Amino acid sequence: MTPPTLLTSTLTSVWQVGWRTGRLSQHLLLLACVAGVVGLLTSRALVALSPVVGMLAALAAPQLRQQLPRYLRLRTMWGPAALYGLLLLSGLYTQEWATWRHEMYRLLPWLGVPLAFGLAVPLSSRQRFGVGLLYVGGVALIGAATMAQYFLDPAAANLAFGLGQSMPSITRIFHIHFGLMLALATFFGLSLRREPEARPLVRMALLGAVAVCVLTLHVLAYRTGLMALYGMLLIDALLVLVIQGRFWLGIALVLTLALTPWVAYTTLESVRQRVRATTYDIEQFQLNRDINEYSLSRRLAAWQTALVVARQHPVAGVGPADAYQAMMAQYDWQNYGLRPENRVMIHNQYLHQLVGGGLVGLSLWLLVLFGPLVQPAQRRNPYVYRFLLLQALAMTVDSLLELQTSFNLFVFLYGFLVVATERRTVTKTFLPADGISSTFV
Numbered sequence: 001m002t003p004p005t006l007l008t009s010t011l012t013s014v015w016q017v018g019w020r021t022g023r024l025s026q027h028l029l030l031l032a033c034v035a036g037v038v039g040l041l042t043s044r045a046l047v048a049l050s051p052v053v054g055m056l057a058a059l060a061a062p063q064l065r066q067q068l069p070r071y072l073r074l075r076t077m078w079g080p081a082a083l084y085g086l087l088l089l090s091g092l093y094t095q096e097w098a099t100w101r102h103e104m105y106r107l108l109p110w111l112g113v114p115l116a117f118g119l120a121v122p123l124s125s126r127q128r129f130g131v132g133l134l135y136v137g138g139v140a141l142i143g144a145a146t147m148a149q150y151f152l153d154p155a156a157a158n159l160a161f162g163l164g165q166s167m168p169s170i171t172r173i174f175h176i177h178f179g180l181m182l183a184l185a186t187f188f189g190l191s192l193r194r195e196p197e198a199r200p201l202v203r204m205a206l207l208g209a210v211a212v213c214v215l216t217l218h219v220l221a222y223r224t225g226l227m228a229l230y231g232m233l234l235i236d237a238l239l240v241l242v243i244q245g246r247f248w249l250g251i252a253l254v255l256t257l258a259l260t261p262w263v264a265y266t267t268l269e270s271v272r273q274r275v276r277a278t279t280y281d282i283e284q285f286q287l288n289r290d291i292n293e294y295s296l297s298r299r300l301a302a303w304q305t306a307l308v309v310a311r312q313h314p315v316a317g318v319g320p321a322d323a324y325q326a327m328m329a330q331y332d333w334q335n336y337g338l339r340p341e342n343r344v345m346i347h348n349q350y351l352h353q354l355v356g357g358g359l360v361g362l363s364l365w366l367l368v369l370f371g372p373l374v375q376p377a378q379r380r381n382p383y384v385y386r387f388l389l390l391q392a393l394a395m396t397v398d399s400l401l402e403l404q405t406s407f408n409l410f411v412f413l414y415g416f417l418v419v420a421t422e423r424r425t426v427t428k429t430f431l432p433a434d435g436i437s438s439t440f441v
Contacts, residue, residue, distance in 0.1 A: 063075030143216035179225020349395035
């Protein structure tokens with residue numbers, strides 16, 4: 001046998017073994033997860049590549065035909081598919097064909113990511129732990145580097161905060177998205193410390209990463225991230241107090257929650273500047289002053305504009321692709337003194353779904369966001385319920401699904417946590433080669 005023929009035969013044999021044992025599918029899924037995390041933190045190109053690799057992982061799964069009926073029984077995949085189906089049906093009445101075609105392409109991960117985690121051979125617990133470490137460690141490192149950038153000229157940064165501006169991450173992640181990433185990394189890091197795979201040094205490193213994330217949120221005064229962080233901490237405190245019945249621990253957590261923001265306000269100039277800017281910003285809207293240069297006041301105007309549009313199209317909405325034009329048309333009727341370039345979109349995911357999809361679209365979105373918590377296994381999973389509730393809090397002040405980074409963050413974690421948890425619960429899937437459970441908790 002000639003060397004080229006021998007090499008081809010060897011590669012074919014390796015591929016067949018990998019496919020039959022499921023290792024090929026599993027390793028492709030792992031690659032997709034790593035590309036997704038690294039892409040979210042540094043590169044949009046990798047974010048776009050990640051779902052494609054995930055689809056290849058699903059197609060490489062052994063016994064694919066036998067797995068498909070099990071996948072179709074996963075309730076957590078039907079909500080995202082229904083949202084995509086609503087977008088597809090809106091093509092019957094949309095007036096913005098170019099936008100509709102773009103959205104059909106942009107939102108394909110609603111179908112592809114749940115499919116990858118529902119069909120591909122699941123990651124082992126060690127692999128899932130490694131992906132979690134990559135996310136928490138990566139967010140903490142970028143947070144530390146961004147804080148270092150802040151301390152190069154804190155006076156100038158604080159002045160910008162006082163004018164309502166925010167500092168993006170050092171890798172140019174938008175401040176709202178990065179604040180949410182920091183809040184998620186805080187809770188994920190605390191949960192990862194309790195994993196069996198976490199050795200003492202790893203637990204110490206995770207604790208340090210959590211501290212960096214919390215410090216970054218406060219030093220850089222990311223409003224959305226802080227709101228999500230403290231909101232989730234309050235929910236956890238109430239769970240401890242009411243559900244677990246641990247009265248004194250619950251009271252201590254509530255008091256800590258009340259004290260920590262006060263300490264941050266009295267010790268950090270950035271927080272004081274942010275609070276003053278926020279208060280002054282909202283006052284401009286309340287007093288009917290010129291709000292062209294004030295972000296929160298413009299959001300309040302956008303919310304009122306969105307409610308008017310939603311009342312005009314209550315059932316099916318104006319169509320997801322037509323939401324922008326509908327908002328701009330309503331601004332022409334009542335513009336709140338805003339110049340055309342300052343007429344912003346909705347900045348509230350629930351209102352956005354109501355405008356674009358009406359009550360049907362909002363109901364489907366609430367099914368995606370809160371439907372998994374009906375399942376006991378999802379409610380008991382700290383990664384799942386904290387992910388969903390943190391997103392739910394953050395989406396009260398921004399339309400996170402309308403921007404690519406935050407959309408991919410949601411869809412990736414939805415597949416990685418929610419779909420994977422239901423798949424394990426329903427099918428009891430274990431890796432055939434080494435018997436390692438696919439669970440993350």
